[in-house]
Amino acid sequence: MATVRELVADHSRQYVLRGRPFVSVYPVFSRRAGGISVGVNLNLDRGCNFDCIYCQVDRTGPLSPQMPSFRDLPGVVEEELSLLFESIASGEFFSSPPFEDLPVNLRKVKDIAFSGDGEPTLSPVFGEVALLARNFLSRHFPSGDSPLLRLITNGTGLFGRELRTRTEEIFLVPGAGEVWLKLDAATPAAFDRIDRSRIPFLRMMEGLEEIVMSLPVTLQTMVLDFGAPGTPGSFAADRSFWEPLLDRVERWSLQGAKIRAWHLYGVARTPALAEVRRVDPLRLQAYAGEARVRLPFPVEVF
Ligand code: SF4
Structure with a gap:
């Protein structure tokens, strides 16, 4: 039996259905989505071009011997999505661990989310699998009430115009997806x-600016402290961190960015580095309050 708090903290990508371990697809309870999020992990090799200090992916252990080739991955994802949604439709999913005690009002699949052990847009099969998931949702929810198709990204794969356009066509169908x-x-x-x-930092800011100017996105910011205050290598999400961030988002907004919302969130799951510390929730709320005064879109804290 797992409580909601435990489910929030546990975003294990190891899901087993009827004794069958899944390879790519993993359901979790998501506080931000407000229900079940069906993750799709396209980075089974844990490849990422970031190495975030709060990342919970442990890159030190051996890779799974079950890891399919990229060529086989689309078929694996389709089969696992089918099995999972069958078990949800039959009621089996919500009567089995770890979701059997989830309150009834949270027993809803909110999205299929591309978010895995690395940056999804870097996977060579990202576009193919994203389209497969879009078509899967259209087939399984023909009369509406479909979970969203969501991409959670550091944006780097979308710096190129071609993949950005493809992402827009697949994910940003009005009312049916989000980035x-x-x-x-x-x-x-x-x-x-x-x-x-x-x-390079400047390339990153330039690329992100191009994305927010052309795609309707929700911004996500992890706000954290690191290490004991004042010790070498420590970091604090203080005013010198916050003010440039808010200034930049406000500037983008004034220049016509299509930002839909901004999520500020604190550490909820165990990161790879133990020195990462959750910021005081009051500080997070104070930052959000400042942002709400200056920005025309919702600012939410998680
Ligand atoms: S997987 Fe996500 S959180 Fe982890 S290093 Fe890559 S971008 Fe950062």
């Missing part, structure tokens, strides 16, 4: 400290 775009930092120092990518 959640990560923006963790707006200064080179914070970007280096939090996201730890080899992509």
